[in-house]
Amino acid sequence: MKxxxxxxxxxxxxxxxxxxxxxxxxxxxxxxALLGRLLWxxxxxxxxxxxxxxxxVLTQDGTQTRHARCREAxxxxxxxxxEIAKIWGSDPADALAxxxxxxxxxxxxxALAAGRGLIVAAPHLGCWELLNYWLASRTPLxxxxxxxxxxxxxxxxxxxxxxxxVEQVRAEGAGVRTLYKRxxxxxxxxxxxxxxxxxxxxxxxxxxxxxxxxxxxxxRLAQRTGxxxxxxxxxxLPRGAGFRLHFLPAPAELMDPDLERACAALNxxxxxxxxxxxxxxxxSYKRWPTQLVDELLAxxxxx
Numbered sequence: 001m002k003x004x005x006x007x008x009x010x011x012x013x014x015x016x017x018x019x020x021x022x023x024x025x026x027x028x029x030x031x032x033a034l035l036g037r038l039l040w041x042x043x044x045x046x047x048x049x050x051x052x053x054x055x056x057v058l059t060q061d062g063t064q065t066r067h068a069r070c071r072e073a074x075x076x077x078x079x080x081x082x083e084i085a086k087i088w089g090s091d092p093a094d095a096l097a098x099x100x101x102x103x104x105x106x107x108x109x110x111a112l113a114a115g116r117g118l119i120v121a122a123p124h125l126g127c128w129e130l131l132n133y134w135l136a137s138r139t140p141l142x143x144x145x146x147x148x149x150x151x152x153x154x155x156x157x158x159x160x161x162x163x164x165x166v167e168q169v170r171a172e173g174a175g176v177r178t179l180y181k182r183x184x185x186x187x188x189x190x191x192x193x194x195x196x197x198x199x200x201x202x203x204x205x206x207x208x209x210x211x212x213x214x215x216x217x218x219x220r221l222a223q224r225t226g227x228x229x230x231x232x233x234x235x236x237l238p239r240g241a242g243f244r245l246h247f248l249p250a251p252a253e254l255m256d257p258d259l260e261r262a263c264a265a266l267n268x269x270x271x272x273x274x275x276x277x278x279x280x281x282x283x284s285y286k287r288w289p290t291q292l293v294d295e296l297l298a299x300x301x302x303x
Contacts, residue, residue: 003263005155006155006156006159007282010153010155010156010184011095012097013156013161013246014088014089014156014159014289016085016264017084017085017088017089017090017160019204020082020085020086020089021088021089021090021094021097021115022087023088023244024240024277025083025086026239026241027084027100027238027240028079028082028083028085028086028240029079029083029239029240030240031078031082032075032078032079032080032081032082032083033075033078033079033269034078035077035078035082036074036076036077036078036079037071037074037079039073039074040071040074040075041261044101045283046074046077046225047070047074049283049284049285050070050073050074050077050283050284050296051067051070051288052293053072053199053253053283053284053285053287053288053293054066054069054073054283055297055300056208056210056288056296056297057163057208057209057210059209059300064109067097068112068125069278069279070283072279073278073279073281073283073284074284075279076236076279076280077282077283077284079236080126080127080256080280080287082263083127083236084129086120087127087130087133087160087264088097088116088128088136088160089257090137090189091135091163092137092164093131093134094162095130095138095187096130096133096134096183097132098242098243099130099134099234099243099244099245100237100241100242100243100244101244101245102244102245102246102247103244103245103246103247104246104248105245105247106291107230107247107248108138108230108232108247111228112139114189114228115186115230116186116225116226116227116228117182117183117185117186117187117188117189117226117227118183118187118188118189118226118227118228118229118230119183119189119190119191119218119221119222119227119228119230119268120135120188120189120191120230121191121192121193121218121230121231121232121250121269121270122190122191122192122231122232122233123192123194123233123272123273123274123281124192124194124269124281124282125151125233125273125274125277125280125282126233126234126235126236126277126280127161127234127236127243128192128233128241129232130234130243131190131232131233131234131245132161132164132166132190133163134234134245135188135190135232136147136165136166137164140165140167140187140188140189140190141165141166141167141188141189141190142166142167142178142179142182142187142189142190143161143166143168143169143189143190143191144169144171144175144176144179144189144190144191145157145161145166145168145169145170145171146170146171147170147171148161156202161164167182167290171195176217177196179191179221180221180224180225183221183225183227187247189221190220191217191218191265193215193231193267193268193269193270194267194285195215196213196215196285197213197214197215197217200217200303201215201216201217202214202216202263203216203259203260203263204264205266205267205271206267207259207270207271207287208266208271209268210285210288210292212267212288212291212295214263214264214266214267215260215263216259217263217265218225218254218256218264218266219254219256219259219266220259221264221266222254222255223255223257226281228281229250229254230247230248230249230250230270231246231247231249231250231269231270231272232245232246232247232248233245233246233273233276233277234246235276235277235280236277237273240302241274246273247275248269248272248273250265251265251266251268251269251272252265252273253265253267254269262276
């Protein structure tokens with residue numbers, strides 16, 4: 001897909017990304033760690049969401065331990081902000097050279113060889129933008145995305161994600177039909193399985209033991225096309241040493257015709273990934289509605 005021209009503020013941002021990409025990853029991660037510490041020290045939206053999310057999830061941890069893990073999550077959030085310059089601002093080959101190790105890659109090649117289509121479920125974990133590059137460098141790929149809140153940002157996303165041949169399809173009717181066609185023809189698509197569904201388009205399923213609105217699209221795609229599903233994420237290595245790519249099999253119950261059971265399995269697959277790099281999950285993402293969080297924390301005496 002040819003990206004549309006960039007408005008001058010977005011072109012300026014893209015130029016800044018290109019400049020930032022000249023810095024070593026270790027320095028970008030050091031800047032990011034500093035930013036994350038500031039995010040945790042200064043009361044604000046990011047700190048509030050991380051603290052409330054992990055208060056729901058880390059029910060067995062004491063306050064001191066939980067706050068230490070929240071701080072670690074904030075630091076990893078800062079790193080994710082800064083490393084994007086290295087991914088989006090570099091040539092794809094240079095960005096891909098930062099992947100030092102792969103685990104479970106045989107699962108990916110086996111799924112391709114089966115020829116029945118492959119859905120790569122990529123949670124908000126680690127450096128998912130680098131995963132797009134890795135997949136597109138090995139197979140034709142379509143990725144589902146939700147249009148950004150501000151229209152002027154979309155051309156930037158199309159440009160940087162289209163550095164390799166990737167078909168980027170919006171999460172709307174025509175885009176979903178494109179995914180069905182791709183999978184039915186044995187193709188590969190990438191979906192964020194923990195993307196918050198629109199009102200009325202999901203079901204409630206447990207995520208770390210707490211009911212969360214969960215997309216039904218991915219299980220339906222898999223069941224109706226017979227495609228294989230793999231989970232994948234790119235883990236950030238310590239001290240800017242690079243990244244480690246993971247592939248994990250999906251829970252078998254993802255193919256259950258009961259959508260509530262299938263979505264519970266979808267979330268378990270995300271949890272399996274998160275447990276491998278807990279702090280690198282996007283805990284600053286509002287996975288649960290504010291009212292539910294308030295009610296649960298009040299019931300536990302942590303409101």
